[in-house]
């Protein structure tokens with residue numbers, strides 16, 4: 264990723280972007296340890312940049328930007344799935360949804376909830392609790 268491209272990304276995300284080496288290293292892992300036998304085939308999983316979008320509009324701009332510059336985007340929730348899905352194998356940008364964790368809509372007529380991508384189950388369950396509802400996790 265060249266400097267010009269990095270500057271454009273910085274303009275999009277101001278202080279919600281990190282090029283810091285240590286921080287990027289942390290985003291090269293999920294909750295699980297990668298089996299040693301697989302590691303040599305995967306290589307480095309450290310992204311070039313990490314961003315934390317706050318709005319849908321920002322995400323749209325990011326996706327358009329990434330398509331134009333052919334930069335890979337890897338979405339990341341809380342990295343708890345443990346199957347390597349959040350590892351940025353193609354480098355590029357990790358999109359950390361940590362700041363997008365609100366409930367958007369609760370439809371009581373059909374018991375459906377629409378939430379932002381970074382919302383965790385515990386918070387959703389608390390929100391539902393205010394309406395006397397709960398999640399039905401098995």
Ligand SMILES: Cc1cc2nc3c(=O)[nH]c(=O)nc-3n(C[C@H](O)[C@H](O)[C@H](O)COP(=O)(O)OP(=O)(O)OC[C@H]3O[C@@H](n4cnc5c(N)ncnc54)[C@H](O)[C@@H]3O)c2cc1C
Pocket residue numbers: 293294337338339340341342343344345347348349360380381401
């Ligand atoms: C202790 C423990 C117990 C669990 N028990 C259960 C269980 O009982 N039942 C069950 O079903 N699961 C269970 N899980 C799995 C759990 O559901 C997942 O870990 C969790 O849902 C993943 O959410 P995450 O935000 O951490 O996703 P991540 O691990 O961050 O991401 C998972 C995948 O989704 C992709 N992704 C993330 N955000 C987006 C986005 N906005 N758009 C598109 N793709 C995206 C990532 O790139 C990755 O490929 C358990 C996990 C743990 C650690």
